[in-house]
Amino acid sequence: MNIGFIGAGGMAKALARKWAAKHEVMLSGRDLDKTKAAAASLGVRSGTAQEAASFGDVIVLATRWEDVFPAIENAGGPAAFDGKTVIDINNPVSIETFRTTRENGGSLTQAIADALPGAKVAKAFNMSQVAVWEDPDMIYDGRQLVTLYTSDEEIDETVAGLIADVGSEPLRLGSNAHAYQLEAAAAIVIKFLFAGRDPHTVFNFIQPEVKAIR
Numbered sequence: 001m002n003i004g005f006i007g008a009g010g011m012a013k014a015l016a017r018k019w020a021a022k023h024e025v026m027l028s029g030r031d032l033d034k035t036k037a038a039a040a041s042l043g044v045r046s047g048t049a050q051e052a053a054s055f056g057d058v059i060v061l062a063t064r065w066e067d068v069f070p071a072i073e074n075a076g077g078p079a080a081f082d083g084k085t086v087i088d089i090n091n092p093v094s095i096e097t098f099r100t101t102r103e104n105g106g107s108l109t110q111a112i113a114d115a116l117p118g119a120k121v122a123k124a125f126n127m128s129q130v131a132v133w134e135d136p137d138m139i140y141d142g143r144q145l146v147t148l149y150t151s152d153e154e155i156d157e158t159v160a161g162l163i164a165d166v167g168s169e170p171l172r173l174g175s176n177a178h179a180y181q182l183e184a185a186a187a188i189v190i191k192f193l194f195a196g197r198d199p200h201t202v203f204n205f206i207q208p209e210v211k212a213i214r
């Protein structure tokens with residue numbers, strides 16, 4: 001599968017490194033030289049946001065949450081996402097109030113889905129800090145990390161497979177109508193990360209029983 005990242009920061013690099021073992025990956029950032037160096041260090045491709053959107057069967061929105069909609073425009077606008085699987089990893093959380101910036105049950109994921117009517121959208125990978133995604137096996141006390149996600153039903157299998165490919169057990173919370181809950185839950189995680197808790201100790205689900213998934 002071809003995976004294009006819009007954004008080439010910490011999260012993009014952590015996920016790209018793992019997916020590169022099984023998939024073709026392209027990173028894109030605003031600074032082409034910096035992106036090129038990051039991509040070279042992982043052995044993946046680099047390009048502009050437009051190139052990454054055109055390259056990916058799956059497109060991961062991996063800028064800071066404030067930059068998601070400008071980044072969609074950079075990538076060519078909504079039409080560039082037609083027919084694509086889009087994964088939203090972003091946490092619209094204020095680091096002053098530690099609350100989601102979306103109110104009344106609305107989620108960033110749903111706003112993205114509304115802006116990209118030709119795409120199928122999922123929310124995933126938002127609940128654990130980047131240091132967790134960087135762990136090579138994500139097994140804690142003998143149990144695999146579980147990744148909660150929401151998705152349009154048509155892409156459920158694709159998203160679950162991509163979660164398994166980074167070494168985590170997928171657990172679907174439901175459709176993107178539930179994405180707000182993942183964003184609000186991430187606000188709890190972020191609050192305690194900022195208070196100094198270890199990234200491996202906040203709000204991670206693990207398998208209910210010890211078993212190997214790969």
Ligand SMILES: NC(=O)c1ccc[n+]([C@@H]2O[C@H](COP(=O)([O-])OP(=O)(O)OC[C@H]3O[C@@H](n4cnc5c(N)ncnc54)[C@H](OP(=O)(O)O)[C@@H]3O)[C@@H](O)[C@H]2O)c1
Nearest residue numbers: 007008009010011029030063064065067071090091129130
């Ligand atoms: N960090 C975590 O622990 C963590 C965990 C779970 C979820 N998340 C979520 O994941 C997202 C990414 O986090 P991160 O830590 O990877 O952020 P980051 O390290 O700051 O990286 C953001 C990337 O987006 C690029 N970018 C910004 N605006 C852009 C635009 N308009 N077009 C194209 N690229 C653009 C930046 O390029 P420049 O280098 O040019 O600025 C940078 O490469 C955030 O929304 C965050 O909420 C983060």
